[in-house]
Amino acid sequence: MIKFELDERLAADTLPIADLPLSRVLLMNDARYPWVVLVPRxxxxxxxFELSAHDQQQLWYEATxxxxxxxTALKGDKINIASLGNxxxxxxxxxxxxxxxxxTWPAPVWGNGSPEPYDLDGQAQLRDQLLALIDGLDI
Structure with missing residues (x-):
């Protein structure tokens, strides 16, 4: 049986948070933005379109x-949801x-400035907030 493996670049740029029914939730290691990445396992x-219709719906549901x-919890003005993959x-x-x-508001986050990695306290604090949010979701 072939096991799910995370792309090396995603693994290097993110910190693991949790698993949802379809996706692994990762925190992008850039303290400029609360930024998560969902990776279908x-x-x-x-x-x-390579996912089944059910899994396409599940991915969108998890992201939204x-x-x-x-x-709501982190008091943002806008949520950007995107799948690029270039x-x-x-x-x-x-x-x-x-x-x-x-x-970088209102410009995209990609290609603007350099990522600012989290310090351990900031990373732990946001990770705990995200875990609490995930626990409260009806997914």
Missing amino acids: QISISEV QLGEAMK VVSQLHVHVVLRRHSDA
Whole structure:
């Protein structure tokens, strides 16, 4: 049996948070934004249309439920949800909380400035907040 493996680049750029029914939730290691990445735990999938119809719905449900919870609890102005995959082909969905006061507003987060890695306290605090949000979701 082939086991799900996270792309090396995603593993290097993120910190693990939890598993949802379909996706692994990762925290992007960039303290400028509360930013999570959802990666469906399936083998050799690079496009949303390669998922079953049920799993496509589940992925969108997970992304929108987590995005709504993040926007409310972390007091954001906008949630950006995107699946790009130009650098990392493994299917993954970004859920980024944006604030009018953030480092690159209103421009995209990609390609603007350099990531600012979390210090251990900031990482632990946001991880705990995200775990509490995930525990409260009806997914």
